[in-house]
Amino acid sequence: MAMLGPIGFTAPWLLLGLLALPVLWFILRAVPPAPIRRRFPGVALLLGLKDDEIQAERTPWWLMALRLLALAAAIIGFAGPVLNPEPVSPGQGPLLIVEDGSWASARDWPRRVERMERALAEAGTAGRPAALVMLTDPPPAPPTFTDAASLAQSLPGLTPRAWEPAAPDPAQILPAGNFETLWLSDGLARPGRDALRQAVEARGPLRVWQPALPVTALGPATVRDGQVSLPLTTSAPISTRYDVAAIGPDPSGAERELARATVDLDNDTQGQAVFDLPPELRNRLTRFEIPGIRSAGAVSLTDDAVKRRKVALISGSAAREGLELLVPTHYLRQALAPTADLIEGTLEDALTASPDVIILADVAEIPDADRLADWLDRGGLLIRFAGPRLAMASENNTRQFLPVTLRQGERSVGGAMSWGEPRRLAPFPAGSPFAGLTVPDEVSVTEQVLAEPGPELASRTIAALADGTPLVTRMDFGAGSVVLFHVTANVEWSNLPLSGLFPQMLERLAVSARAETPSAEDLAGQTWVPVKLLDGFGRLETAEASAGVPGERLATEPPGPDLRPGLYVAEDRSVALNALPRDRVLQAAVWPASVPIEGGEAPRQMPLKGALLAAALVALLIDVLASLAVSGRLRGARAAATVVAVLAFGLASQGHAQETMPEDRAIEAASNVVLAWMPTGDTQVDAVSEAGLRGLSGILTRRTTVEPSDPMRIDLAADDLALYTLIYWPIVADAPVPTPEEYARLNRYLRGGGMIVFDTRDADLSGVGMATDAGRRLQTIAAPLEIPPLAPIPPDHVLTRTFYLLQSFPGRFDGTIWVEAPPPDAEQAEGMPFRNLNDGVTPVVIGGNDWASAWAVNGNGAPMLPIGRGQAGERQREIAARFGVNLVMHVLTGNYKSDQVHVPALLERLGQ
Numbered sequence: 065m066a067m068l069g070p071i072g073f074t075a076p077w078l079l080l081g082l083l084a085l086p087v088l089w090f091i092l093r094a095v096p097p098a099p100i101r102r103r104f105p106g107v108a109l110l111l112g113l114k115d116d117e118i119q120a121e122r123t124p125w126w127l128m129a130l131r132l133l134a135l136a137a138a139i140i141g142f143a144g145p146v147l148n149p150e151p152v153s154p155g156q157g158p159l160l161i162v163e164d165g166s167w168a169s170a171r172d173w174p175r176r177v178e179r180m181e182r183a184l185a186e187a188g189t190a191g192r193p194a195a196l197v198m199l200t201d202p203p204p205a206p207p208t209f210t211d212a213a214s215l216a217q218s219l220p221g222l223t224p225r226a227w228e229p230a231a232p233d234p235a236q237i238l239p240a241g242n243f244e245t246l247w248l249s250d251g252l253a254r255p256g257r258d259a260l261r262q263a264v265e266a267r268g269p270l271r272v273w274q275p276a277l278p279v280t281a282l283g284p285a286t287v288r289d290g291q292v293s294l295p296l297t298t299s300a301p302i303s304t305r306y307d308v309a310a311i312g313p314d315p316s317g318a319e320r321e322l323a324r325a326t327v328d329l330d331n332d333t334q335g336q337a338v339f340d341l342p343p344e345l346r347n348r349l350t351r352f353e354i355p356g357i358r359s360a361g362a363v364s365l366t367d368d369a370v371k372r373r374k375v376a377l378i379s380g381s382a383a384r385e386g387l388e389l390l391v392p393t394h395y396l397r398q399a400l401a402p403t404a405d406l407i408e409g410t411l412e413d414a415l416t417a418s419p420d421v422i423i424l425a426d427v428a429e430i431p432d433a434d435r436l437a438d439w440l441d442r443g444g445l446l447i448r449f450a451g452p453r454l455a456m457a458s459e460n461n462t463r464q465f466l467p468v469t470l471r472q473g474e475r476s477v478g479g480a481m482s483w484g485e486p487r488r489l490a491p492f493p494a495g496s497p498f499a500g501l502t503v504p505d506e507v508s509v510t511e512q513v514l515a516e517p518g519p520e521l522a523s524r525t526i527a528a529l530a531d532g533t534p535l536v537t538r539m540d541f542g543a544g545s546v547v548l549f550h551v552t553a554n555v556e557w558s559n560l561p562l563s564g565l566f567p568q569m570l571e572r573l574a575v576s577a578r579a580e581t582p583s584a585e586d587l588a589g590q591t592w593v594p595v596k597l598l599d600g601f602g603r604l605e606t607a608e609a610s611a612g613v614p615g616e617r618l619a620t621e622p623p624g625p626d627l628r629p630g631l632y633v634a635e636d637r638s639v640a641l642n643a644l645p646r647d648r649v650l651q652a653a654v655w656p657a658s659v660p661i662e663g664g665e666a667p668r669q670m671p672l673k674g675a676l677l678a679a680a681l682v683a684l685l686i687d688v689l690a691s692l693a694v695s696g697r698l699r700g701a702r703a704a705a706t707v708v709a710v711l712a713f714g715l716a717s718q719g720h721a722q723e724t725m726p727e728d729r730a731i732e733a734a735s736n737v738v739l740a741w742m743p744t745g746d747t748q749v750d751a752v753s754e755a756g757l758r759g760l761s762g763i764l765t766r767r768t769t770v771e772p773s774d775p776m777r778i779d780l781a782a783d784d785l786a787l788y789t790l791i792y793w794p795i796v797a798d799a800p801v802p803t804p805e806e807y808a809r810l811n812r813y814l815r816g817g818g819m820i821v822f823d824t825r826d827a828d829l830s831g832v833g834m835a836t837d838a839g840r841r842l843q844t845i846a847a848p849l850e851i852p853p854l855a856p857i858p859p860d861h862v863l864t865r866t867f868y869l870l871q872s873f874p875g876r877f878d879g880t881i882w883v884e885a886p887p888p889d890a891e892q893a894e895g896m897p898f899r900n901l902n903d904g905v906t907p908v909v910i911g912g913n914d915w916a917s918a919w920a921v922n923g924n925g926a927p928m929l930p931i932g933r934g935q936a937g938e939r940q941r942e943i944a945a946r947f948g949v950n951l952v953m954h955v956l957t958g959n960y961k962s963d964q965v966h967v968p969a970l971l972e973r974l975g976q
Contacts, residue, residue, distance in 0.1 A: 071672070074144030081139040085132050127690050134683035141676030157268065158194065158209045158243040159187045163222070165200040167360035167643045168250035168279045170224040170600045174826060174836045176248050177219050179273050183246050184219075188212035195239055198222070199229035201625065202237050209239060224600030226360035226643050227623035231256025234263035242268045249274040252299055253651040261655075272661045278302055278652065281361030281644045282337075282352055285370050292339040292370050294352055296327045299650040303330050308337035309355055312348035318859030322348060333650070343372045343405050353602065355856070363602040365631055365640035368574070373421055375400055376407040376414035380426040380453045392425030392451060392553045395561035399570060415439055421574075425553040426451025430465060437464075441542030445636070447573065448546070449553040450474070450513040467524050467539035467548050468515040474557070475514050475533075486510045487529040489560075492589070496526040497572045497635045498536075500589025500615065504563050509535065511557040512550040527569075536569075545636075547573060574636035587615025590634040597630035598643060604630075622648075725782050733787035737764075737772040739952070740788040741916075742780075744796045749825075750777075753794050755928050756916025760948040762925065767949060768867065770956065780806040785813035790955050791820045794916060797837035799845065807848045814850055814907040819955050822846065824912040827877035842910070851908050855885035863906070866953040868946040875913035875944050876931055882910040905958050909951070918944035 073079065161180055163169070169176060180196075187194045193209035196218075231254075245264045251274055264270050278300035285294040296306055310323040322345050327335035337352070349370055354362040377393045377400075393408070400406060407417050414422055415435050422439075426449060430436060440446060446465060448454070455474040463469070486508035492498040515521055515534050526547075527536035538547045551558040560566055568586070591612035596604045613627060615634070622645050623629045629643045655661060732738075739761060741753040757775035764770045778791065780802055785791070791813075802810065814820065824838040857863060857873070861883060864870050873881050884906040918941050920928040931941045 072146045072149035074146065076143060078139060078143040082136060085136060088135070089128060089132060127687065130683055130687055130690065134680045134687065137676045137680035137683065141673045141680060145672040145676065147670040147672055156244070157192065158239070158241070159183065159192055159212070160209075160239060160243045160245045160264075161194065161196045162245060162247040162264070163196070163198050164229060164248065164250040164252075165198040165222075165224050165600075166228045166250050166252070167224060167226050167600050167602075168228075168252050168281075169248070170359040170602070171279075171357055171362075172275055172836075173224055173601075175275075176273070177222065179248065180219055180246075181216055184212045184216040188216070195243075197237050198225075199232055199237070200225035200227060202229070202232055204236075206235075206237065206239050209243070225625075226598045226600050226602075226629045227625070227627075228252070228254060230624065232260055234260050238263060238267065244268050245270045247272045249653050249655075251275055251279050251653055253653045257653065261659075265659075270659055272655055272659055274653065274655075274661055278333075279361070279650055280306065280354065280357060281359070281650060282308065282354065282364040282642075283644050283648075284640070284642050284646050285352060285364055285366055287370055292341060292346060292349070293336050294364050296329075296335045296337055296354075297644075297650050298329065298333045299652045301329075301331045301333050305329070306335070306337075307355055308352055310339055310341070310345075310349055310352055312345070312350045314348075314860075316860070319350070320858045320860075321855070343374070347371045347373075351604075358601045360598045360600055360602045360629060360643040363598060364642050364644075365596075365598070365629070367631065367638045367640040369640075373404045373574070374407060374417065374419040375404045375421045375423060376409075376411075376417065376419040378409070378411055378414060378422065378424050378427055380424075380428065380451060392449060393423075394554060395566065396423060396425065396553050396570075399561075399567040411436065419444075421445045421447065423553075424448045426453050428453040428457035433464070437541075440465075440544040440546065443543040445544055445574065446541070446546045447549070449549045449551070450557070451552045455513050465541075465546055467537040467546055468521055468534070469518065471514045471516055473513075474511050487531055487533075489535065490528045490530045490532070492527055494589065497590070498527055498569055500585060500587070501565060501568055501572070502585070504565055507558070507560055507563050507565060509551055509558040509560070515550070572635070572637070584616045584619040587619050587634075587639065590615045592618055592632035592634045592639060594628070594630045594632050595638075597628045725779075725784050729776075730784060730787065732773065733776060733783075735773070737770055737789045737952075737956070738787065739772055739775045740778045740783075740791050741775060742778050742791060742793040744794055744799050746796050749794050749796055752920050752929070753792060753916045755920035755922070757792055757919070759919040759921035759928075760945070760952070762921065763919070763945050764949060764952055768953070770952060772952075780809060785809055785818065786816055788813075788818070790952060791818065792916065793820055793822050795822060795824045795838045795842045795845070797841055799841055801845055804848075811848075811850045817905055818907065819905055819951075820908050821915070821951065822908060822910045823875075823915055824910075825876075825914040825917075826912040827879055827914075836912075838912070846908075849908075853885040854882040854908070854910065856880050857883045858886060861886075862958075863909075863950055863954050866950045866957060868950055870943065870946060870950060872943060873911070873913065873947045874918070874940050875911075875915035875947075876917040876929070877913045878940065879911060879913050881913070882908075884908070905955055913944075915944060915948065919948055 161183060163176065163180070184194055188211070192212060194212040194215050195207040195209045196215060197203065197207060237260075245268065247261075247264070247270060249272055261270070278298040280296065280298050283295040283297065285292050287293075292310075294308070296308065306327045306329070308325050308327060309321045310325075311319060312322045314320050314322075323339055323341060325337040325339055327337050329335050341349075349366045351366060352364040377396055379391060379393045397406060404421075407414055407419055411422070411424075411427075411430070412432055412435075415432065418439075422436075422444065424446070436446070448466070452474070455470070456472065488505070488508050489503045491503060492501060509529055512529075512533065512535070515537065520539075521534065521537075524537045524539050525534040526538050528534050534550055536547065536549050538545055551560060553561060555561055571586075592615055593612040594607035594610045597607045597610070599605055607630060613632070617627060618632060618639055618641055621627055623641060623643060627641070629641050632639050632641060733740075739757040741750070741757055743750050744753075754775055754777070761772040761775060764772055772789070776788070778785070778788070810820070822842055824836065824842055826836045826838050857880075859871060863873075863883065872878055917929045918931050922928045927941065931937045931944070
């Protein structure tokens, strides 16, 4: 491709025709020749006669220039001009593709796969071998070059990881010999990148593909002054606004957005999202995320650090004036007040408040044993401290709430009436929740209650004194547990409450939550098992059969292949490991000037051939009118009126065609339920859309009382859209944009209660944003439409239960769908399991799940396209069919299933 400034030409030799334009100018100026003047007396007889036709002596210069410009535009247009063409070099030798493959690559992953496919296609055409290296999943040995076509077949299986690559060893990941390298960068600078770049450049040419937009991520949440705060950081200064959503289960257990905060960046790289939430909402938080960005870096998981547990403190004795330090709950209050919500009162009052933890300090009599037992069965934690009252308690109902059987009376090991010395604490055993905590030498015990020997005593002892007698015992009680400290909660029997070990032990028992980052010492001595893991796109996955990791690694090591970001638990505690470490500072990757960079930083190429040929055609039409004017055939009011009449007739005919729908077509659309689809110009996509709606119509006929007619192709210029029940609109990268008149029709359709289902068919990677070409095209198409604010579909939306009970809405893919956002003040009415979100039908449903492919059937009624594999794929196809039924029933019935009459049946189906 020849270049002329920012414009390239695919057939530059055609530009030689421009050299003939000056010659053509002189030829046209000489033809026709100037008339010869001769005197002839008989001409006098013609004086006074009027000639209606005028013959120009010469062609006007401006008309000549217009013709030459039209010819020049045609010549340049046929030469194939392209503005800002992407550089294409033939390349020589093997091709190595290096992909960072981190969470920062997830936001534009389809574009990366497309670029790799194009590079492998070019290499395959040239007969060049190729190899691929993912830096987040480096090969155990240097890869070998293979056939480019076979390597391209493995690209659909590639996915970004939820961690960043470690500093690679060039000798381990680079093949032998010289080669050309295409490096797809995630846009972040990190240690080891320069060393790898130098090693790559030593083997051959290097090209870099890197997006222009800065990388955005969320850091771990912290609690300051009762508010939850988490940092939002970008790799380069930017002026924009970000939304941060707080996600967690609602009272019914369905996950939804609990709160939202905004972060305004004014040419800065750092911002803070601050949430002021009541304890009830804080305790439900599971994660924060940036809506619209599909990346593990845009998700921040929460753990015990943001939760405030509700702790009930119940004492066996009341405080006397001036003796507050002797009250059993004084030191407990001092240790727990900064990190927990404390409740003080009677046991009956505490059980009514449904606390997470109940602490009984020297309480012998249990007044409401049955309610306490029920609370423990549901997962409560009961912690008891000994004292004189408990030591002297006789056999009564208190014994069932003790981990071990106690001897009556206390044991004095270091008091004034004892010959012995105070006992020190033994190191905590490996299986204890206190394992890893350092026992201070100054902590000692002077009195304690003793346990009766028994076979279960050793297994229930989680802390002991140096002489082996139990200090803390524990047993399971239903889904909860009971813990007994064999000493008092004050300093009457030991100085343990005065030490820093005391709040640490309470924390290990999950009594409180730390607002600071746990240290290696806090997590040491325990094996932490992952229960939820993040993938590169920020989606939570169940950690099945995943091995546990030592606590020291969680506190000191960054995420990696064997330490994936996610939620880890040990005993009753949880720790979140996020994709963005707390001390990670994002910086944009900087490449030397010698390295060519393509991708988002380069202007997008734009073919100019069509525009130039259209300009040439318009110039020729103007030339026709100008020639008529010069010759005198287009002059005067009559001629002008004729031209205006012709143009008006053409516009009127066009307007009439736009406003008139054929009568037979209108009758067909109005006579029954009709599902319509929007043409895209891509014959394959249009065929799948038609087959998909035909399949969905068949499903509705077989399963419901709705019997739709054959689906219809929409003609926006002529159809009355109000006749269509639902419009399915697949989005392709080059989809045509409606005219202003067609947008007016669409907006009238939406205002009248119609529904448009936009399908980007990109596995929801667009996130209704700019991640894919289809997502960008959707934003362009949808901008003039009167669409209300959108949000991911909440679990209690009517669309989840109009016919089938659903919580996912898959097609060929399974991703998030977007509907009209619920009002911020939507509340759950008394006796209703669902909120009253809105009274009408959501005007749009947006997703990327490619529903038509899952619904499509061939002429025999069999599925046209495969979905997934085996039984899992057929199950996904079935759920896609059920979603289609719910979609149509929602259009036809609105929020009918929100009525009170359906609540008992729905609750029975939901198992509540």
